[in-house]
Amino acid sequence: MRNFVSDRARDIPPSGIRKFFDLALTMSDVISLGVGEPDFRTPWNICEAGIYSVEQGATSYTPNRGLQTLRRALAIHLANRYQLRYSPDDEMIITTGVSEGLDIAIRAIVNPGDEVLIAEPSYVSYAPCVALAGGIPVPVECTEQDHFRLNPDKLQEKITPKSKALIVNFPNNPTGAIMRKEDLEPIADIVTDRDLMLISDEVYSELTYESPHVAAATVKDLRERTITLNGFSKAYAMTGWRIGYLCAPKEICDAALKIHQYVMLCAPAMGQIGALEALRSAEDEKTSMISEYRLRRNSFVAGLNRIGLSCHVPEGAFYAFPSVKGTGLSDVEFAERLLREQRVAVVPGSVFGAGGEYHLRCAYAVSRDELTEALGRMESFINGL
Missing domain, CATH: 3.40.640.10 (Type I PLP-dependent aspartate aminotransferase-like (Major domain))
Structure with a gap:
């Protein structure tokens, strides 16, 4: 069947983000900082409007x-x-x-x-x-x-x-x-x-x-x-x-x-x-979510710098992008071992282009408790290198 696949479809790589996310799904006790998705539920008034629209036949x-x-x-x-x-x-x-x-x-x-x-x-x-x-x-x-x-x-x-x-x-x-x-x-x-x-x-x-x-x-x-x-x-x-x-x-x-x-x-x-x-x-709910992201960012980025992963302070989105250069590992090696040895899923920066090499994408769209636990596991991993 390979002959029927177009050249363009064959040549494009699969998503590097999904590779690590899918691997994490096969493991237990994993804290995933991999997928860029809010951990909040859609505000109820939005859900209610959608449900009501279906009930009224807007299909x-x-x-x-x-x-x-x-x-x-x-x-x-x-x-x-x-x-x-x-x-x-x-x-x-x-x-x-x-x-x-x-x-x-x-x-x-x-x-x-x-x-x-x-x-x-x-x-x-x-x-x-x-x-x-x-x-x-x-x-x-x-x-x-x-x-x-x-x-x-x-x-x-x-x-x-x-x-x-x-x-x-x-x-x-x-x-x-x-x-x-x-x-x-x-x-x-x-x-x-x-x-x-x-x-x-x-x-x-x-x-x-x-x-x-x-x-x-x-x-x-x-x-x-x-x-x-x-x-x-x-x-x-x-x-x-x-x-x-x-x-x-x-x-x-x-x-x-x-x-x-x-x-x-x-x-x-x-x-x-x-x-x-x-x-x-939904302005109030949106503002509340953004305030929570700010708190998570501040504590998580400070924690990354404390454990030896140099990280600039992100001014937008909900991602931290720390450097792993000081560990002696590539970003791919670091991410793979961190997942297997400490059950923390992050994304190697190189999947986002050459400028991301020796960095990790860590989504802080998870609870503060999970971020604290993830930092502890990451520190243990680094100390064990």
């Missing part, structure tokens, strides 16, 4: 772009919170999670042979989605010395006549880094001067701790060159509801909509109704 297709009520509420939310202004009628698509939004955004603009620059470390699906669209992923390393922010000089070095777009994700998965306005401005100049499109994955935009999130499309002239991706999974603990959204200038949005129509048709109706309720009435 059919919605418009391809998504429910108009949701798009209008989202347009107001984006304008008020981020000063992002998009027309809900022709510059917005409700997608089946941000993952689908990323896929249709890439396929809407990439031709075979186009190069797509990716700020790395980055979420594991970016490069494979580019490759599946026939594009060529080109990593741009973000280093610890730059606090894992995108360095404009390093971006310039990677641009060629074939460069078509740049993908960024801030707040970042896996590093927790953010980009402030002053960091984005030189990137905006490069994107404009070198005639690139920008795909900005901002799914962690609500999860910032010191500085408010700056939407890339609000910086300088980027609005007409930016595809903004976002969703409800992380901020509202709605990962399984699969509701994201894509915002872009009309011509780009129309191209993405055609792909969406053929491969997805529409996002789940119940999920869209839940998302609408999230915008209407």
